Amino acid sequence: MSSSQFESLEKTLGTYVPEGELSEVRRILYGKELKSLELPQAAVDSASERDFELKGYVFEAAQEQLRAARVVRVGLIQNKIVLPTDAPVLDQITALHKRVADMVEVAAMCGVNIICFQEAWTMPFAFCTREREPWTEFAESAEEGYTTRFCQELAKKHNMVVVSPILERDEIHGGTLWNTAVVVSNSGKVLGKTRKNHIPRVGDFNESSYYMEGNTGHRVFQTQFGKIAVNICYGRHHPLNWFMYGLNGAEIIFNPSATVGALSEPMWSIEARNAAIANHCFTCAINRVGTEHFKNEFTSGDGKKAHRDFGHFYGSSYVAAPDGSRSPGLSRTQDGLLVTELDLNLNRQIADKWNFKMTGRFDMYAEEIAEAVQHEFQPNIIKE
Amino acid sequence: MSSSQFESLEKTLGTYVPEGELSEVRRILYGKELKSLELPQAAVDSASERDFELKGYVFEAAQEQLRAARVVRVGLIQNKIVLPTDAPVLDQITALHKRVADMVEVAAMCGVNIICFQEAWTMPFAFCTREREPWTEFAESAEEGYTTRFCQELAKKHNMVVVSPILERDEIHGGTLWNTAVVVSNSGKVLGKTRKNHIPRVGDFNESSYYMEGNTGHRVFQTQFGKIAVNICYGRHHPLNWFMYGLNGAEIIFNPSATVGALSEPMWSIEARNAAIANHCFTCAINRVGTEHFKNEFTSGDGKKAHRDFGHFYGSSYVAAPDGSRSPGLSRTQDGLLVTELDLNLNRQIADKWNFKMTGRFDMYAEEIAEAVQHEFQPNIIKE
Numbered sequence: 024m025s026s027s028q029f030e031s032l033e034k035t036l037g038t039y040v041p042e043g044e045l046s047e048v049r050r051i052l053y054g055k056e057l058k059s060l061e062l063p064q065a066a067v068d069s070a071s072e073r074d075f076e077l078k079g080y081v082f083e084a085a086q087e088q089l090r091a092a093r094v095v096r097v098g099l100i101q102n103k104i105v106l107p108t109d110a111p112v113l114d115q116i117t118a119l120h121k122r123v124a125d126m127v128e129v130a131a132m133c134g135v136n137i138i139c140f141q142e143a144w145t146m147p148f149a150f151c152t153r154e155r156e157p158w159t160e161f162a163e164s165a166e167e168g169y170t171t172r173f174c175q176e177l178a179k180k181h182n183m184v185v186v187s188p189i190l191e192r193d194e195i196h197g198g199t200l201w202n203t204a205v206v207v208s209n210s211g212k213v214l215g216k217t218r219k220n221h222i223p224r225v226g227d228f229n230e231s232s233y234y235m236e237g238n239t240g241h242r243v244f245q246t247q248f249g250k251i252a253v254n255i256c257y258g259r260h261h262p263l264n265w266f267m268y269g270l271n272g273a274e275i276i277f278n279p280s281a282t283v284g285a286l287s288e289p290m291w292s293i294e295a296r297n298a299a300i301a302n303h304c305f306t307c308a309i310n311r312v313g314t315e316h317f318k319n320e321f322t323s324g325d326g327k328k329a330h331r332d333f334g335h336f337y338g339s340s341y342v343a344a345p346d347g348s349r350s351p352g353l354s355r356t357q358d359g360l361l362v363t364e365l366d367l368n369l370n371r372q373i374a375d376k377w378n379f380k381m382t383g384r385f386d387m388y389a390e391e392i393a394e395a396v397q398h399e400f401q402p403n404i405i406k407e
Numbered sequence: 408m409s410s411s412q413f414e415s416l417e418k419t420l421g422t423y424v425p426e427g428e429l430s431e432v433r434r435i436l437y438g439k440e441l442k443s444l445e446l447p448q449a450a451v452d453s454a455s456e457r458d459f460e461l462k463g464y465v466f467e468a469a470q471e472q473l474r475a476a477r478v479v480r481v482g483l484i485q486n487k488i489v490l491p492t493d494a495p496v497l498d499q500i501t502a503l504h505k506r507v508a509d510m511v512e513v514a515a516m517c518g519v520n521i522i523c524f525q526e527a528w529t530m531p532f533a534f535c536t537r538e539r540e541p542w543t544e545f546a547e548s549a550e551e552g553y554t555t556r557f558c559q560e561l562a563k564k565h566n567m568v569v570v571s572p573i574l575e576r577d578e579i580h581g582g583t584l585w586n587t588a589v590v591v592s593n594s595g596k597v598l599g600k601t602r603k604n605h606i607p608r609v610g611d612f613n614e615s616s617y618y619m620e621g622n623t624g625h626r627v628f629q630t631q632f633g634k635i636a637v638n639i640c641y642g643r644h645h646p647l648n649w650f651m652y653g654l655n656g657a658e659i660i661f662n663p664s665a666t667v668g669a670l671s672e673p674m675w676s677i678e679a680r681n682a683a684i685a686n687h688c689f690t691c692a693i694n695r696v697g698t699e700h701f702k703n704e705f706t707s708g709d710g711k712k713a714h715r716d717f718g719h720f721y722g723s724s725y726v727a728a729p730d731g732s733r734s735p736g737l738s739r740t741q742d743g744l745l746v747t748e749l750d751l752n753l754n755r756q757i758a759d760k761w762n763f764k765m766t767g768r769f770d771m772y773a774e775e776i777a778e779a780v781q782h783e784f785q786p787n788i789i790k791e
Contacts, residue, residue, distance in 0.1 A: 035432055263650070270776075293684065297681035378608055382607070383647070402627065
């Protein structure tokens, strides 16, 4: 079976492993079993008509005496590009707007409060080509671009916070390009933007040809439904990045991504989940899906022949909780919407149990890291 | 099937999932497939006679032009206690010495260069009782204790680096107790000691009743076979701890642990593996195995009745590599020796591919963490 056909780990395990052992397999792989979220029949039908997967799960927390449950529904969207990569730029953007609007409509039927799209969701992930045209034409203003205005409409219409990761053109600062997530409040107002802090130079992901390391630090956005942050793609490999969003109070950290099977798949289920555990918060990992073909051939810095695609985006979007549990992933091959209901009270409950922010000795690390970045740093090595 | 009978995830998957899909399942769960390490028949027979599991795997690296392969064999030992917890202290220690010596002998037959035992390996993990006697009698001098002398003999006899995690009594500094790993060179010399940096106060692991946060920083030990560090148990939940060992140059980080199923099992396969990925090094997670019963009943701070054991130590020791691959785990129920052959050249090869130490922006984090630990810290929160 080829890797781009394999639908999902969960499906294979469910098919073959007998029930008695399956519960142990699931406990070890996924943690505490999650309830399925009951979804309205209209949403289920609509997803099926529109040809995307729809799944729902509930992360519960214990009842408290002094705090009411803080229940929020979060939607993650993974999707293929709609038109070929050589279609006119505006057609490609518009087709993606339409596709995603259709999926957001179903999210609204499911009562979603906060929705996040995949990285650079208005375009193919064309940075592998290292060509400028037409890809830089996909860049838009974070504050006033066509896509942000589109997301503002969605937000108001559905009373939903929209996290919209785009290629940004910053006209105020010299027309620079950035990999940016725009956070639109459910009021329709642009709450702000946050940029990708860590930029890959690996394989086909030589994105530093297009944009630089983000300069917006580790902002957290206070929404009506909780405090959220956005750790874009490559930032998930950097535990300190998650950590600083956590120190700034993020309750849910989104990780909109674009990554392919041969490069990163065995890491995919590890990194966002580790971050949820280590930082006592929820994390939401989103990957695009499908294979994108380009008109001009390109090489990948791996000694192999020039080619026109760089592999299969494996989807598998999931949500991880601070108690080590996680949702099953969306499909590896299909568009999908994952709806999870989170009780944000779980974060403090788990923090009070494990205490990582109390046992973390952060003052010691501030000092040690400050030393380690000095030119005269001497690693602490004991020799015989 | 009860959790303490479930032998291993790998065995269940291998039994039920058909070959075609099993390779995809394994790729997603374990990364690049590892070769089995050919082990001498005498070692296999001896392990079988002595009633412990023996497994071997090879982590390969690409050939380089200017560096020879840097191949090292690492052994991890997981074991049950031998005598009941109310046997005389010295008898318990001596029985564990004998058991482990038998397992080390098999490791030597397998050509192991560096061996690591489980956390507090000379004793039951009795800190759940919160009693002083007889448990503090298990504490020994790191430099001159009975156990260190025993490890020096093993090291010389087998030309093997021995990592020996014990309960330490530091007579020089007021007879204080510490959770410490002693590193003995293959020459037989004590290379040094390193203490547990993060101390749990969770469930039955209220170890701060016995010892404080370690004061030995993030030392790395230069051995003949590579640079090693020891991140003891609870430190695995703290990504900064792994990170500082990495910045000091560790090529292999051992994580000798003691942890039970209900508390941590879904996190077990995540944390050490995430650390290997994030820090471009090998990590070795070791957990003890079996259930330990105590004479006096104790409570666990969870509202439940007093009891005499606190659950099943689930073994499952494994090795993770910087490329996201990992070995299968040892059994959840049996004593075992895991032998892995590592080519340490893989660390730099993966670092050169992914560049996390170049894209890490550590100076930014040194500043941000230094700010975050100040009393007057204001989290970076954007409001509407």
